[in-house]
Amino acid sequence: MATSTYRTHRRRLGACALLLGSALALTACGDERPATDAAAPSTGTPSPPPTPSESPTPSETPGASPYVEPGVVDGAPHYGENNAYRRPGEMSVDSAEAARVEAARVRPVLKRLWKAKKWDPDSVRAALTGELGYEVRKTTRKGELIGGQLDVQAMNSRYEGGDYVTPEGAVIGLYVGDDACVTGFVQKTNYEVSTSGRFMETGCFEPPSGH
Template sequence: MQISRYRYVAAGLFLGAALTLTACGQQGTGPTVAGSAPSLGATLSPSPTHSPVGPARGNVEPDSHDGAPHYRENNGFKIPKDMSPASEEIARKEAARIEPVLKRLWTAKVWDAKSVRAALLKLGYRNEGQDSEQGRGTLFVRAHAPDSNPGASVALNVRHDACVTAFVQTTNHQVTVNGRFLETGCFEPRGGH
Protein backbone atom coordinates (compact mmCIF):
# COMPACT_ATOMS: atom_id res chain seq x y z
CA MET A 1 0.00 0.00 0.00
CA GLN A 2 1.36 3.36 -0.93
CA ILE A 3 0.67 6.54 1.11
CA SER A 4 0.50 9.68 -0.93
CA ARG A 5 2.53 12.76 -0.09
CA TYR A 6 -0.74 14.62 0.59
CA ARG A 7 -1.55 12.23 3.45
CA TYR A 8 1.92 12.74 4.99
CA VAL A 9 1.42 16.50 4.93
CA ALA A 10 -2.10 16.19 6.35
CA ALA A 11 -0.87 13.87 9.14
CA GLY A 12 1.97 16.29 9.95
CA LEU A 13 -0.38 19.27 10.12
CA PHE A 14 -2.82 17.32 12.32
CA LEU A 15 -0.02 16.25 14.68
CA GLY A 16 1.34 19.81 14.85
CA ALA A 17 -2.12 21.20 15.66
CA ALA A 18 -2.67 18.55 18.34
CA LEU A 19 0.66 19.37 20.00
CA THR A 20 -0.08 23.08 19.88
CA LEU A 21 -3.52 22.63 21.45
CA THR A 22 -2.24 20.39 24.25
CA ALA A 23 0.36 23.02 25.14
CA CYS A 24 -2.23 25.78 25.46
CA GLY A 25 -1.89 27.62 28.77
CA GLN A 26 1.38 25.93 29.74
CA GLN A 27 4.65 27.68 30.44
CA GLY A 28 7.18 27.31 27.64
CA THR A 29 9.39 24.22 27.98
CA GLY A 30 11.53 24.59 24.88
CA PRO A 31 15.17 25.62 24.81
CA THR A 32 15.86 29.07 26.22
CA VAL A 33 18.85 31.24 26.83
CA ALA A 34 18.93 30.04 30.44
CA GLY A 35 18.98 26.35 29.65
CA SER A 36 17.93 23.53 27.38
CA ALA A 37 14.71 21.58 27.11
CA PRO A 38 14.17 18.80 29.65
CA SER A 39 15.25 15.32 28.72
CA LEU A 40 12.69 12.69 27.79
CA GLY A 41 13.12 10.99 31.16
CA ALA A 42 12.57 14.16 33.24
CA THR A 43 9.25 14.64 34.99
CA LEU A 44 7.55 17.97 34.65
CA SER A 45 5.98 19.45 37.76
CA PRO A 46 3.76 22.52 37.68
CA SER A 47 5.38 25.77 38.63
CA PRO A 48 4.08 27.58 41.75
CA THR A 49 2.48 30.25 39.56
CA HIS A 50 0.64 27.79 37.33
CA SER A 51 -1.62 25.13 38.72
CA PRO A 52 -3.29 22.61 36.43
CA VAL A 53 -6.36 22.63 38.73
CA GLY A 54 -8.99 25.37 38.61
CA PRO A 55 -10.17 27.80 35.99
CA ALA A 56 -7.90 29.00 33.22
CA ARG A 57 -5.97 32.16 33.95
CA GLY A 58 -7.71 35.24 32.66
CA ASN A 59 -11.18 33.98 33.62
CA VAL A 60 -10.77 34.51 37.37
CA GLU A 61 -12.16 37.64 38.97
CA PRO A 62 -10.01 38.92 41.85
CA ASP A 63 -12.80 38.93 44.47
CA SER A 64 -14.57 35.77 43.32
CA HIS A 65 -15.21 32.89 45.64
CA ASP A 66 -12.85 29.93 45.08
CA GLY A 67 -11.61 31.47 41.82
CA ALA A 68 -14.93 30.83 40.08
CA PRO A 69 -15.04 32.40 36.64
CA HIS A 70 -17.79 34.97 36.10
CA TYR A 71 -18.74 35.00 39.82
CA ARG A 72 -19.66 38.70 39.89
CA GLU A 73 -21.56 38.41 36.62
CA ASN A 74 -23.61 35.44 37.80
CA ASN A 75 -24.15 36.69 41.37
CA GLY A 76 -24.32 40.44 40.85
CA PHE A 77 -27.77 40.59 42.39
CA LYS A 78 -26.28 39.29 45.68
CA ILE A 79 -23.53 41.92 45.87
CA PRO A 80 -24.54 45.12 47.70
CA LYS A 81 -23.76 48.51 46.21
CA ASP A 82 -20.99 50.59 47.77
CA MET A 83 -21.80 53.01 50.56
CA SER A 84 -20.37 56.47 50.85
CA PRO A 85 -18.11 56.93 53.91
CA ALA A 86 -20.65 59.32 55.48
CA SER A 87 -23.51 56.84 54.96
CA GLU A 88 -21.46 53.99 56.39
CA GLU A 89 -20.67 56.04 59.50
CA ILE A 90 -24.36 56.82 60.07
CA ALA A 91 -25.32 53.18 59.46
CA ARG A 92 -22.74 51.99 62.04
CA LYS A 93 -24.25 54.37 64.63
CA GLU A 94 -27.71 52.93 63.97
CA ALA A 95 -26.35 49.39 64.16
CA ALA A 96 -24.88 50.23 67.57
CA ARG A 97 -28.39 51.29 68.71
CA ILE A 98 -30.07 48.13 67.33
CA GLU A 99 -27.56 45.53 68.60
CA PRO A 100 -28.33 45.84 72.36
CA VAL A 101 -32.08 45.59 71.69
CA LEU A 102 -31.64 42.38 69.69
CA LYS A 103 -29.24 40.98 72.29
CA ARG A 104 -31.81 41.65 75.03
CA LEU A 105 -34.55 39.98 72.95
CA TRP A 106 -32.36 36.97 72.21
CA THR A 107 -31.40 36.57 75.88
CA ALA A 108 -35.13 36.68 76.76
CA LYS A 109 -35.80 34.10 73.99
CA VAL A 110 -38.09 36.49 72.13
CA TRP A 111 -37.59 36.38 68.37
CA ASP A 112 -41.05 36.56 66.81
CA ALA A 113 -41.43 39.33 64.21
CA LYS A 114 -44.21 41.20 66.05
CA SER A 115 -42.17 41.54 69.28
CA VAL A 116 -38.97 42.44 67.42
CA ARG A 117 -40.79 45.15 65.43
CA ALA A 118 -42.38 46.60 68.59
CA ALA A 119 -39.03 46.74 70.42
CA LEU A 120 -37.21 48.43 67.51
CA LEU A 121 -39.97 50.96 66.82
CA LYS A 122 -39.33 52.29 70.34
CA LEU A 123 -35.99 53.56 68.95
CA GLY A 124 -37.95 56.02 66.80
CA TYR A 125 -37.86 54.31 63.40
CA ARG A 126 -40.78 54.45 60.95
CA ASN A 127 -42.72 51.26 60.40
CA GLU A 128 -42.91 49.87 56.88
CA GLY A 129 -46.30 50.03 55.30
CA GLN A 130 -48.54 51.84 52.87
CA ASP A 131 -48.63 55.00 54.98
CA SER A 132 -44.85 55.27 55.34
CA GLU A 133 -42.57 57.00 52.87
CA GLN A 134 -40.40 53.86 52.82
CA GLY A 135 -37.38 56.15 52.88
CA ARG A 136 -34.72 57.00 55.40
CA GLY A 137 -35.40 55.54 58.85
CA THR A 138 -37.92 52.96 57.62
CA LEU A 139 -37.83 49.66 59.52
CA PHE A 140 -38.68 46.33 57.88
CA VAL A 141 -39.15 43.16 59.96
CA ARG A 142 -39.92 39.75 58.46
CA ALA A 143 -40.57 36.44 60.15
CA HIS A 144 -38.25 33.63 59.05
CA ALA A 145 -39.71 30.97 56.78
CA PRO A 146 -41.53 28.16 58.64
CA ASP A 147 -39.00 25.56 57.48
CA SER A 148 -35.99 27.54 58.79
CA ASN A 149 -34.64 28.52 62.20
CA PRO A 150 -37.45 30.40 64.03
CA GLY A 151 -36.75 34.11 64.24
CA ALA A 152 -37.02 37.46 62.50
CA SER A 153 -34.94 39.35 59.94
CA VAL A 154 -34.57 43.11 60.25
CA ALA A 155 -33.63 45.80 57.73
CA LEU A 156 -33.32 49.51 58.40
CA ASN A 157 -33.13 51.88 55.45
CA VAL A 158 -30.55 54.37 56.77
CA ARG A 159 -29.83 56.36 53.61
CA HIS A 160 -30.27 55.91 49.86
CA ASP A 161 -27.05 53.85 49.81
CA ALA A 162 -26.80 52.36 53.32
CA CYS A 163 -28.67 49.80 55.40
CA VAL A 164 -28.49 48.02 58.72
CA THR A 165 -29.45 44.37 58.37
CA ALA A 166 -29.90 42.05 61.32
CA PHE A 167 -31.59 38.94 62.61
CA VAL A 168 -32.52 37.38 65.91
CA GLN A 169 -33.27 33.66 66.05
CA THR A 170 -33.17 30.71 68.41
CA THR A 171 -29.44 30.09 67.98
CA ASN A 172 -28.00 33.62 67.77
CA HIS A 173 -28.40 37.23 66.69
CA GLN A 174 -26.36 39.44 64.38
CA VAL A 175 -26.26 43.05 63.19
CA THR A 176 -24.37 44.17 60.07
CA VAL A 177 -24.01 47.27 57.89
CA ASN A 178 -24.16 47.04 54.11
CA GLY A 179 -25.05 48.89 50.95
CA ARG A 180 -28.38 48.37 49.23
CA PHE A 181 -28.96 45.37 46.98
CA LEU A 182 -29.92 46.10 43.40
CA GLU A 183 -33.22 44.20 43.38
CA THR A 184 -34.22 43.77 47.04
CA GLY A 185 -33.20 46.97 48.82
CA CYS A 186 -31.78 46.30 52.26
CA PHE A 187 -32.59 42.57 52.49
CA GLU A 188 -30.05 40.22 50.95
CA PRO A 189 -31.64 38.29 48.06
CA ARG A 190 -32.05 34.58 48.74
CA GLY A 191 -32.26 32.97 45.31
CA GLY A 192 -31.48 33.49 41.68
CA HIS A 193 -33.55 35.15 38.99
Protein backbone atom coordinates in the same frame (compact mmCIF):
# COMPACT_ATOMS: atom_id res chain seq x y z
CA MET B 1 103.17 8.10 32.81
CA ALA B 2 101.25 10.96 34.37
CA THR B 3 99.73 11.90 31.03
CA SER B 4 98.51 8.39 30.40
CA THR B 5 96.92 8.20 33.83
CA TYR B 6 95.12 11.50 33.25
CA ARG B 7 93.64 10.33 29.94
CA THR B 8 92.47 7.08 31.46
CA HIS B 9 90.76 9.02 34.24
CA ARG B 10 88.90 11.28 31.74
CA ARG B 11 87.65 8.28 29.75
CA ARG B 12 86.27 6.73 32.91
CA LEU B 13 84.49 9.98 33.81
CA GLY B 14 82.94 10.18 30.32
CA ALA B 15 81.69 6.62 30.52
CA CYS B 16 80.14 7.29 33.89
CA ALA B 17 78.39 10.40 32.54
CA LEU B 18 76.90 8.40 29.67
CA LEU B 19 75.69 5.71 32.01
CA LEU B 20 74.16 8.31 34.36
CA GLY B 21 72.33 10.02 31.47
CA SER B 22 70.87 6.70 30.30
CA ALA B 23 69.67 5.89 33.80
CA LEU B 24 67.92 9.25 34.13
CA ALA B 25 66.16 8.76 30.80
CA LEU B 26 64.91 5.35 31.82
CA THR B 27 63.70 6.71 35.16
CA ALA B 28 61.77 9.51 33.45
CA CYS B 29 60.02 7.03 31.16
CA GLY B 30 59.10 4.89 34.11
CA ASP B 31 57.40 7.87 35.83
CA GLU B 32 54.78 8.38 33.13
CA ARG B 33 51.16 7.86 34.21
CA PRO B 34 48.02 7.22 32.09
CA ALA B 35 45.62 10.16 31.67
CA THR B 36 42.80 10.30 34.22
CA ASP B 37 39.13 10.23 33.23
CA ALA B 38 38.78 13.91 34.08
CA ALA B 39 41.47 14.89 31.61
CA ALA B 40 40.42 12.47 28.87
CA PRO B 41 38.92 14.18 25.82
CA SER B 42 35.15 13.80 25.29
CA THR B 43 34.21 11.27 22.62
CA GLY B 44 30.53 12.30 22.21
CA THR B 45 28.25 15.36 21.99
CA PRO B 46 27.06 16.44 25.47
CA SER B 47 23.28 16.21 26.05
CA PRO B 48 21.45 19.49 26.65
CA PRO B 49 20.29 20.14 30.24
CA PRO B 50 16.75 18.86 31.01
CA THR B 51 14.00 21.44 30.65
CA PRO B 52 11.81 21.85 33.77
CA SER B 53 8.28 20.63 33.20
CA GLU B 54 5.63 23.33 33.17
CA SER B 55 1.93 23.01 33.94
CA PRO B 56 -0.32 24.22 31.13
CA THR B 57 -2.12 27.50 31.64
CA PRO B 58 -5.93 27.42 31.85
CA SER B 59 -6.14 28.44 28.19
CA GLU B 60 -3.89 25.49 27.24
CA THR B 61 -5.75 22.90 29.31
CA PRO B 62 -7.97 20.73 27.11
CA GLY B 63 -11.63 21.40 27.82
CA ALA B 64 -10.99 24.52 29.95
CA SER B 65 -13.58 27.27 29.68
CA PRO B 66 -12.29 30.47 28.06
CA TYR B 67 -14.59 32.48 30.33
CA VAL B 68 -13.15 31.55 33.73
CA GLU B 69 -13.01 34.64 35.96
CA PRO B 70 -10.33 35.39 38.59
CA GLY B 71 -11.20 34.17 42.07
CA VAL B 72 -13.81 31.65 40.92
CA VAL B 73 -12.90 28.37 42.58
CA ASP B 74 -15.04 26.02 40.52
CA GLY B 75 -14.32 27.75 37.22
CA ALA B 76 -17.98 28.59 36.60
CA PRO B 77 -18.28 30.93 33.62
CA HIS B 78 -19.72 34.41 34.30
CA TYR B 79 -19.93 33.68 38.06
CA GLY B 80 -19.26 37.28 39.06
CA GLU B 81 -21.72 38.66 36.53
CA ASN B 82 -24.47 36.24 37.50
CA ASN B 83 -24.02 36.92 41.23
CA ALA B 84 -23.64 40.70 41.11
CA TYR B 85 -27.12 41.04 42.63
CA ARG B 86 -25.81 39.37 45.83
CA ARG B 87 -23.09 41.99 46.43
CA PRO B 88 -24.04 45.11 48.42
CA GLY B 89 -23.30 48.52 46.95
CA GLU B 90 -20.82 51.04 48.26
CA MET B 91 -21.65 53.40 51.14
CA SER B 92 -20.61 57.02 51.30
CA VAL B 93 -18.45 58.03 54.25
CA ASP B 94 -21.27 59.97 55.91
CA SER B 95 -23.81 57.18 55.39
CA ALA B 96 -21.43 54.56 56.75
CA GLU B 97 -20.87 56.59 59.91
CA ALA B 98 -24.60 57.19 60.36
CA ALA B 99 -25.26 53.45 59.93
CA ARG B 100 -22.71 52.62 62.65
CA VAL B 101 -24.49 54.99 65.04
CA GLU B 102 -27.85 53.32 64.39
CA ALA B 103 -26.35 49.84 64.71
CA ALA B 104 -25.13 50.76 68.19
CA ARG B 105 -28.73 51.60 69.13
CA VAL B 106 -30.24 48.43 67.64
CA ARG B 107 -27.75 45.94 69.08
CA PRO B 108 -28.74 46.13 72.79
CA VAL B 109 -32.44 45.82 71.89
CA LEU B 110 -31.86 42.62 69.93
CA LYS B 111 -29.67 41.31 72.74
CA ARG B 112 -32.44 41.87 75.28
CA LEU B 113 -35.04 40.23 73.01
CA TRP B 114 -32.76 37.24 72.52
CA LYS B 115 -32.28 36.78 76.26
CA ALA B 116 -36.05 37.10 76.74
CA LYS B 117 -36.62 34.48 73.97
CA LYS B 118 -38.75 36.91 71.98
CA TRP B 119 -37.47 36.62 68.45
CA ASP B 120 -40.70 36.53 66.44
CA PRO B 121 -41.12 39.35 63.86
CA ASP B 122 -44.02 41.04 65.71
CA SER B 123 -42.08 41.30 68.99
CA VAL B 124 -38.97 42.59 67.26
CA ARG B 125 -40.93 45.15 65.24
CA ALA B 126 -42.76 46.41 68.32
CA ALA B 127 -39.52 46.81 70.29
CA LEU B 128 -37.68 48.71 67.57
CA THR B 129 -40.55 51.09 66.81
CA GLY B 130 -41.62 51.57 70.44
CA GLU B 131 -38.19 51.91 72.06
CA LEU B 132 -36.13 53.51 69.29
CA GLY B 133 -38.85 55.44 67.45
CA TYR B 134 -38.33 53.93 64.01
CA GLU B 135 -41.24 53.92 61.57
CA VAL B 136 -42.24 50.87 59.59
CA ARG B 137 -41.32 51.19 55.95
CA LYS B 138 -44.39 51.46 53.69
CA THR B 139 -44.67 51.27 49.93
CA THR B 140 -47.45 51.47 47.36
CA ARG B 141 -48.57 48.47 45.33
CA LYS B 142 -46.17 49.58 42.64
CA GLY B 143 -43.28 49.51 45.09
CA GLU B 144 -42.99 53.29 45.51
CA LEU B 145 -41.82 54.34 48.98
CA ILE B 146 -44.40 56.19 51.09
CA GLY B 147 -42.32 56.57 54.25
CA GLY B 148 -40.55 54.86 57.12
CA GLN B 149 -37.15 53.22 57.34
CA LEU B 150 -37.61 49.92 59.21
CA ASP B 151 -38.48 46.56 57.71
CA VAL B 152 -38.83 43.39 59.82
CA GLN B 153 -39.47 40.00 58.24
CA ALA B 154 -39.54 36.34 59.14
CA MET B 155 -36.40 34.26 58.57
CA ASN B 156 -35.87 32.88 55.08
CA SER B 157 -37.23 29.39 54.58
CA ARG B 158 -34.83 26.56 53.86
CA TYR B 159 -35.11 23.03 52.55
CA GLU B 160 -34.94 20.35 55.25
CA GLY B 161 -36.10 16.73 55.32
CA GLY B 162 -37.79 16.88 51.94
CA ASP B 163 -39.74 20.10 52.60
CA TYR B 164 -39.28 23.85 53.07
CA VAL B 165 -39.34 25.08 56.66
CA THR B 166 -39.19 28.60 58.13
CA PRO B 167 -36.91 28.81 61.19
CA GLU B 168 -37.99 30.76 64.26
CA GLY B 169 -36.64 34.27 64.35
CA ALA B 170 -36.68 37.61 62.56
CA VAL B 171 -34.45 39.61 60.24
CA ILE B 172 -34.35 43.40 60.17
CA GLY B 173 -33.39 45.95 57.56
CA LEU B 174 -33.02 49.58 58.61
CA TYR B 175 -32.54 52.06 55.75
CA VAL B 176 -30.06 54.81 56.59
CA GLY B 177 -29.54 57.75 54.24
CA ASP B 178 -29.56 57.00 50.52
CA ASP B 179 -27.14 54.10 50.36
CA ALA B 180 -26.58 52.45 53.75
CA CYS B 181 -28.30 49.82 55.86
CA VAL B 182 -28.29 48.35 59.32
CA THR B 183 -29.01 44.66 58.98
CA GLY B 184 -29.47 42.05 61.66
CA PHE B 185 -31.29 39.02 62.92
CA VAL B 186 -32.33 37.40 66.17
CA GLN B 187 -33.09 33.72 66.56
CA LYS B 188 -32.94 30.94 69.12
CA THR B 189 -29.20 30.33 68.84
CA ASN B 190 -27.84 33.88 68.47
CA TYR B 191 -28.30 37.43 67.22
CA GLU B 192 -26.22 39.76 65.07
CA VAL B 193 -26.13 43.37 63.86
CA SER B 194 -23.99 44.78 61.03
CA THR B 195 -23.87 47.56 58.46
CA SER B 196 -23.61 47.40 54.69
CA GLY B 197 -24.56 49.04 51.44
CA ARG B 198 -27.78 48.20 49.68
CA PHE B 199 -28.38 45.22 47.45
CA MET B 200 -29.28 45.83 43.86
CA GLU B 201 -32.70 44.14 43.94
CA THR B 202 -33.60 43.59 47.59
CA GLY B 203 -32.53 46.77 49.38
CA CYS B 204 -31.31 46.05 52.90
CA PHE B 205 -32.03 42.31 52.80
CA GLU B 206 -29.47 39.91 51.38
CA PRO B 207 -31.05 38.04 48.49
CA PRO B 208 -31.28 34.23 48.58
CA SER B 209 -28.61 32.20 46.80
CA GLY B 210 -30.93 31.19 43.96
CA HIS B 211 -32.05 33.72 41.36
